[in-house]
Every structure is written in structure tokens, then in C-alpha cells.
Amino acid sequence: MKIVTRIATLLMTVFAVISFAQDWTVYVGTYTRGPSKGIYAYNFDRSSGKLKSIGLAAETSNPSFLAVHPSQRFLYAVNENDNGTVSAFAVEPGGKLKAINQVSSKGSGPCHLSVDHTGKWLFVANYNNGSVAAIPIHADGSLGEAAATFQDSGKSVNPDRQAGPHAHNAAISPDNRFVWICDLGLDEILSYHIDAAKGMTPNYPPFARVQPGSGPRHIVFRADSKFAYVESEMAANVTVFSYNADKGTMRAIQVISALPQDYTGPKSGAEIALHPNSRFLYTSNRVHDSIAMFKVDAAKGTLLFAGTVPSGGKTPRNFAIDPSGHYLFAANQDSSNIVTFKIDPQSGNLTPTADPYEVGFPVCIVFLSTARASAGH
Numbered sequence: 001m002k003i004v005t006r007i008a009t010l011l012m013t014v015f016a017v018i019s020f021a022q023d024w025t026v027y028v029g030t031y032t033r034g035p036s037k038g039i040y041a042y043n044f045d046r047s048s049g050k051l052k053s054i055g056l057a058a059e060t061s062n063p064s065f066l067a068v069h070p071s072q073r074f075l076y077a078v079n080e081n082d083n084g085t086v087s088a089f090a091v092e093p094g095g096k097l098k099a100i101n102q103v104s105s106k107g108s109g110p111c112h113l114s115v116d117h118t119g120k121w122l123f124v125a126n127y128n129n130g131s132v133a134a135i136p137i138h139a140d141g142s143l144g145e146a147a148a149t150f151q152d153s154g155k156s157v158n159p160d161r162q163a164g165p166h167a168h169n170a171a172i173s174p175d176n177r178f179v180w181i182c183d184l185g186l187d188e189i190l191s192y193h194i195d196a197a198k199g200m201t202p203n204y205p206p207f208a209r210v211q212p213g214s215g216p217r218h219i220v221f222r223a224d225s226k227f228a229y230v231e232s233e234m235a236a237n238v239t240v241f242s243y244n245a246d247k248g249t250m251r252a253i254q255v256i257s258a259l260p261q262d263y264t265g266p267k268s269g270a271e272i273a274l275h276p277n278s279r280f281l282y283t284s285n286r287v288h289d290s291i292a293m294f295k296v297d298a299a300k301g302t303l304l305f306a307g308t309v310p311s312g313g314k315t316p317r318n319f320a321i322d323p324s325g326h327y328l329f330a331a332n333q334d335s336s337n338i339v340t341f342k343i344d345p346q347s348g349n350l351t352p353t354a355d356p357y358e359v360g361f362p363v364c365i366v367f368l369s370t371a372r373a374s375a376g377h
Contacts, residue, residue, distance in 0.1 A: 021373055024323065025095045026051060028331065028338065029063040029077055029364035035336075036360030037323045039063050039077060041095040044367070049327040049340055050355055058097035060087050064363045072369045074100070074141035078110035080321035084126055086113060086135060088143045091368060100142045102331040106149045112169045112218075113134040116176055121199050123179045130165025132181050132192075134199025138264035147199040156187040157212045161234060168233075169218045174225045178203060179246040182216040182341040184233055189216055191248050208250040210239045218272045220281075227301035231258070231283050232271035238272065238283060238294070239282065240302055254302045258283045258292035271318045280348030284316040291319060291330060291341070293348055309350045312339030320365035338362055 030036040041057035044050075063077035075097060080083040084105035089097035107126025115122050115137065122135040122143065128151040136144040152165030166185035173180065179200055180260070181190040187210050191203040201237040210216050215234030222228070225245040229238055237257045241250035258269055268286040274296070275281070279295040281303060290308035297304070311319075313332025321328050321343070328341040328350060338357040341350040 023369070025054070025091075025368045025370050026329070027057060027066055027068075027075060027097075027366050027368060028359055028362050029066045030359065030367075031064060031080075031333070031361040031363055032060075032062050034360050039066065039075075039089075039097060040359050041097075042357070043095065044322065046322070046324060046326075049342065049353060050359055051323075051329075051338075051340075053357070054095040057095060058089055058099060060099070062124070063087065066364050066366045067113050067115050067122070068366050068368050069115055069137070069141065070117060074137075075114075075227070075366075075368065076115065076122055076123060076143075076377070078105065078113050079113055079125075080109055082108050082128070084108050084124075084128075084364065086110065086122065086124055086143060088137075088141055090141055095370075100140070103135060103143045103145055106133040106146045107167075114170050114172050114179070114193055116172055116179075118176065120196075121194065123172070123200065125167035125170045125181055127166050127168055127184075130167045130183060130185060132167050132170060132190075132200075136199065136344040148195075148201070150188060150192070150200070150202070151191065152183050153179070154186050156185060158215070158234065161185070161215060162187070162213070171219045171221070172249065173245065174221050174223055175245055177245075180219050180228075182219050182230065184215040185218055187212055187214055187216060189219060189230060189250070193248070203248050205236050205249060208241060208252070211235065211253070211255060214239070218271060220272050220274050222274060222278050222296075222301065224278070229272060229281060229303075231269050233269050234267065234286055236267035236269035236288075238281070238303060242301065253300075256294070256303050256305060258285055258305075258308075259288060260308060263288065270316060273319065273321055275321060275343070275348065276323065280343075282319065282321070282328065282350075284311065284319055286315045286317065287317060289314055289332075291316060291328070291350060293350060295348060296376060309341070309352070312352055312356060313337045317363045318365055320367065323367055329365050331365050333361055333363055336362070
């Protein structure tokens with residue numbers, strides 16, 4: 001077991017070195033109100049952690065969540081409107097985006113999407129009506145019409161927030177065999193097989209549960225497929241699951257708050273991410289305006305709360321860790337800024353730098369490898 005752990009640590013170190021040596025473009029999805037017009041782009045200086053603005057990369061309506069194609073040649077965005085759509089873009093030299101096409105998300109208020117590891121399928125979660133869809137990706141990066149659509153059903157204990165289904169996340173398992181859907185309205189995380197021909201088919205048993213009234217929002221898997229972590233919006237906590245990668249099933253082993261013990265105000269968790277070395281986990285608290293830090297037990301997968309740091313703005317809707325694991329970028333939606341944090345490699349602690357960036361209503365940050373995108377052209 002020690003040998004396996006050492007090999008995993010070595011591989012993560014190699015990955016970090018390779019990632020640090022690459023050039024990256026940062027794309028920011030926004031809500032298009034006020035000054036915001038769509039997706040914005042920045043060059044990322046890996047040595048200093050600074051961002052240099054490229055400007056508006058693509059004008060599109062409410063691109064609240066983004067996903068990068070494995071080839072790094074294409075980028076996809078949900079258009080979070082009542083009449084939900086998904087937009088496809090080609091990455092051009094210099095970081096601008098060229099619109100390819102737009103298709104229906106087969107639901108209302110799409111809020112999350114992901115691309116499978118083969119680059120052939122896109123999965124989208126529609127929050128308003130609680131449906132999910134599998135959309136084929138063609139060789140030229142364009143999107144076809146949805147090949148499969150599933151409608152969640154049911155409710156949970158909160159009559160205001162959970163009177164019906166609200167699909168909030170579509171996450172790919174590390175082995176690319178399953179897509180997991182966090183449904184805030186049901187307090188469930190639903191499981192589907194990724195199917196090469198149909199996109200997705202139901203998995204049985206079909207779901208895992210969090211504590212009633214929690215409102216699961218986003219899920220992240222540890223790279224070794226042994227554990228999964230679910231951030232719940234309404235409870236602002238994290239549920240740790242042991243994960244059976246063969247069957248695509250999960251068993252809850254811990255629930256831990258993402259807020260200080262003495263905090264008694266409103267709760268609203270948002271994003272969750274594991275550090276590339278899998279030793280640290282982070283979540284964002286919107287009303288508390290903070291980033292929560294956790295240490296991960298390598299053997300048990302459980303978490304130890306390590307405190308919070310102010311997000312440097314209002315309503316940290318999303319954050320992203322750069323691929324080398326040196327910096328965390330927090331997108332503060334309601335103060336319209338992005339704040340950079342330096343990550344301590346030993347403790348995982350976050351220290352804000354003096355580099356905030358103004359962008360209207362940011363809600364999603366993703367990294368794209370410039371070298372791979374250029375090679376694709």
C-alpha cells in the first residue's frame with residue numbers, strides 16, 4: 001500500500017511539474033447583466049500567478065458554467081436562461097473564441113456541464129426543471145441534438161427550495177464510466193452509465209443520499225477513485241463518500257461543516273475542488289464570503305476542517321485551482337471581481353495576493369492549455 005501511495009504521489013508531482021511548464025489561458029463565465037457581455041479571457045503567468053486581460057472572448061447570454069474539450073481546441077458554455085441552450089466555441093490563436101453552434105439543453109436554467117474524457121459527449125444539468133441531457137460532440141467541435149434526456153422527479157424536506165427536482169451538477173467519474181448528477185431538490189446524487197452510443201443510461205442502484213435538507217450542489221472525485229466529496233448548498237457542508245468505482249456506488253462516511261463553529265448566520269455553499277495533490281480540499285461559502293480549507297486523510301479519505309479565509313469580495317460563486325496547484329482564483333459574483341490566493345504547498349493554507357481583477361458578475365473559471373490548443377490548429 002505504501003508503494004502505491006508513493007507512486008501516486010510521484011505521478012501527481014510529475015503532473016504538477018508538467019502543468020507548471022505549460023502556458024494557460026483562463027476563461028471566465030459570467031452572468032450577462034450590467035457591464036458583462038459573455039465569456040472573458042486572460043493569459044495566466046505561471047511564474048507570478050498574475051492574469052493579463054485578453055478582453056471579451058465571446059459575446060453570449062449568461063454563460064454561467066464552462067467546460068473545456070480534452071483536445072483543448074474547443075470550449076462549451078451553458079446559457080442559463082429559461083429556454084436553456086448550450087454553446088460551442090473554437091479556441092482561436094490569442095485566446096479569442098469563435099462561435100460554432102448552439103443547441104437546446106433540453107431543459108430550463110442549465111447551470112452546469114461537463115465533457116467526457118473521450119471528447120465525444122457533453123452532459124448538462126438543467127436546474128429549473130431538474131432534467132439532464134447527453135449531447136453528442138462532433139469531430140469539428142460542434143454539438144448535435146441531445147441523444148438522451150432524463151427527467152428527475154420527487155422532492156425533499158424544504159418546501160421552498162425542494163418542492164421538486166433541481167439538477168445542479170453533471171460530473172464525470174475518473175474512469176469515465178459514470179456521470180453523477182447532484183440534485184439539490186431531491187437531496188440525492190444520481191448515477192448514470194456513460195454509453196458510447198446513447199450518451200447515458202441509468203445505473204442501478206441509481207443514487208446516493210445526503211442528509212435531508214442539505215441540497216447537494218457539486219461533487220468532486222479523488223483521482224484514485226476511492227472517495228467522492230459532495231458540497232451541499234443549503235447546509236454549507238461536505239459529505240464524504242467511499243466510492244466503489246466498479247459498481248458506480250457510494251457510501252457516506254462523514255459529514256463536516258464548511259463554516260466556523262461559532263457562525264450562526266445564513267448558509268449558502270457553492271463550489272468544491274480538490275488540490276491536484278489530493279491532500280487539500282476547498283469549498284466556497286457565499287453568504288459568509290469565504291473559502292473553506294480542509295486537510296484530507298490520505299488513507300481514510302476523511303476531512304479535517306482547517307478554517308476559512310475571506311474571499312476578497314462578495315458571493316464567491318466559484319473558484320478554480322491552477323493546474324500546477326500553486327494558486328487559487330476566487331470568482332466573487334456580486335462584487336464583480338476575481339481574487340488570487342497563493343496556496344502553501346505544505347499546509348494548504350491560502351494567502352491573498354495583491355492582484356484582484358475586475359470582471360462583471362463572474363460565476364465560473366476554467367483553464368485551457370495554450371500549447372495543446374495551438375497544436376490542434
